[in-house]
Amino acid sequence: MHNYMRRLLSFLILLLALSLTVMAQEDTELNCEVEINTEKVPNANKEIFNTLKTAISEYLNNTKWTDAHFMVNEKIQCKLLLVVSKYEDAGGVIAGELTIQSQRPVYNSSYTTTVINYKDTKVEFSYNEGEQLVFSETDMISNLTAILNFWAYTIIAMDFDTFSLRGGDPYYEKAANIVRLAQSSGETGWKAFEDTRNRSAVLSALTDKQTSALRQILYDYHRQGLDQMVVSVDKGRAVVTQCLEELKKVYDAAPMSVGLVMFKDSKLDELVNIYSKAGTSEKQNVYDILYQLYPTDQSRLEKIKEVSNDF
Numbered sequence: 001m002h003n004y005m006r007r008l009l010s011f012l013i014l015l016l017a018l019s020l021t022v023m024a025q026e027d028t029e030l031n032c033e034v035e036i037n038t039e040k041v042p043n044a045n046k047e048i049f050n051t052l053k054t055a056i057s058e059y060l061n062n063t064k065w066t067d068a069h070f071m072v073n074e075k076i077q078c079k080l081l082l083v084v085s086k087y088e089d090a091g092g093v094i095a096g097e098l099t100i101q102s103q104r105p106v107y108n109s110s111y112t113t114t115v116i117n118y119k120d121t122k123v124e125f126s127y128n129e130g131e132q133l134v135f136s137e138t139d140m141i142s143n144l145t146a147i148l149n150f151w152a153y154t155i156i157a158m159d160f161d162t163f164s165l166r167g168g169d170p171y172y173e174k175a176a177n178i179v180r181l182a183q184s185s186g187e188t189g190w191k192a193f194e195d196t197r198n199r200s201a202v203l204s205a206l207t208d209k210q211t212s213a214l215r216q217i218l219y220d221y222h223r224q225g226l227d228q229m230v231v232s233v234d235k236g237r238a239v240v241t242q243c244l245e246e247l248k249k250v251y252d253a254a255p256m257s258v259g260l261v262m263f264k265d266s267k268l269d270e271l272v273n274i275y276s277k278a279g280t281s282e283k284q285n286v287y288d289i290l291y292q293l294y295p296t297d298q299s300r301l302e303k304i305k306e307v308s309n310d311f
Contacts, residue, residue, distance in 0.1 A: 029068065029156055031075040032060040037083045040096075044087040048129045052094075056080065056148065059133040065152055066171065076159050077112070078102040080151070082123070095124040098147070102155045104162055107227040115158050115222075117266040122189030122198045123147060137174065140181040147189070150178045150199050157206070161215055162222035168215075172207050179203055197258045205259035213250050214259045217243045221267075237274055241282070244271075244289045251293050264294055272303045280305075 034057040036049045060080070079101045086095040098120040103112040125144035134141050135149070153175040157168030179200055182190040189198045205211050221243045229236035251260055271290070275283050283305045290301050 027064065027069055028062060029065050029070050029076055030060050030152060031077050032057065033079045034060070035079070035081045037081065038087075040083070040085045041087045044084075045089065045129075048087075048092075048127070049084070051129050051131075052127055055127075055131065055133050056082075056144075059135070059145070059148060060152060063135050063152070065156055076102060076104070076155060078116075078155050086124075092126045092128045093124065094127055097121050098123045098151075100151050100155070102159065104159055104222065106222075106229070108230040111226075113222065113226055113270060114266045115162060115218075116155060116262065118202070118262055119265075120147070120151070120189070120199065122195075124188055137177070140178075140185055143182070143185065143187045146178055146182045146185075146187075147199070150175055150182075150203075153178070154202065154206075158218060161218040163219075164223075165219045166215055167219075172203070175203055176207065196256050197261065201258045202262070205254075205257045205262070211250050211254050211257050211259050213246050214257075214263070217246055217250075217263070220246075233277070237278060237282075240271075240274055241286060244286060248289055248292065260293060264297070268294070268297065268300055272300070275304050 034053050036053050038044060038046065038049050079099075081099040081101075082096055083099070084094055084096040086093070100116055100118050100120060101114065102116040104115050105112050125142065125147065127144055133145050133148070135145065140146050153171045157171035157175065160167035160171065179190060183192070183200070188194075190200055191198070192200045192204070194200065206214060220239055225236050225239035225243065227236075228239065247260070247263060250257060254260075268290075271286070275286055278286070287301055287304050290304070291298065294301065
């Protein structure tokens with residue numbers, strides 16, 4: 001009897017632990033796939049990058065980033081691809097480019113739309129094999145965790161913006177705090193005006209008054225445009241066209257804003273499909289707007305006037 005009770009108690013403890021683990025996984029926000037490409041550093045110890053991949057994946061997917069409750073099927077689908085261009089074994093210094101991608105579902109359809117598809121070219125940090133990544137909202141523990149924190153909050157903020165107008169406000173504030181902490185560290189990729197496409201520039205594009213229309217566009221394009229297409233393709237597409245007209249105003253106010261690049265890299269191919277069934281005059285109008293914004297992408301833009309596949 002005594003042994004039976006011990007086994008029963010052990011089973012119940014194990015069951016509780018498993019339940020708590022599942023609940024924790026359900027409540028986190030990100031379902032992030034992590035990949036690391038080391039082709040440019042063929043002689044580096046590959047085990048370092050295997051442990052780094054695991055560490056980043058566990059850090060992003062197991063950290064509770066917000067107070068919001070997420071079920072498994074509500075998690076934000078995202079992907080990080082780190083292409084390593086430099087590795088110094090002595091100090092564990094790793095440098096390269098980080099591509100960040102995120103998607104969100106379109107209501108009442110099996111279609112998913114890209115929200116972020118961006119390449120962060122200012123990535124450099126130190127990492128030692130087996131090193132634990134520690135989360136902190138108030139301190140900069142390392143440049144690696146600062147980079148991951150910034151992009152996690154930016155992914156979440158932009159996702160929330162697509163579902164509710166300015167719904168991402170609390171998470172842009174958290175991203176801004178990360179930038180403030182990192183700017184005093186001297187690490188690359190954080191300084192204001194260092195270049196027009198670093199992490200500070202990304203935050204500015206999404207929060208500065210001059211380019212604040214980008215947040216409105218995020219909401220209108222997704223919630224009032226794509227999400228409504230299941231009811232009326234024409235009405236949803238009309239909202240998308242209005243968003244492009246607003247994007248032109250952003251260009252007029254800040255032609256070098258990285259927000260324009262972010263929109264292009266996430267939406268240009270999708271726009272080709274959206275307007276594939278539009279009338280000739282509508283296609284031409286959209287082409288004219290986008291050509292003013294992205295003249296070097298003329299060959300891609302030409303497809304707007306030619307493609308006739310279903311969206």
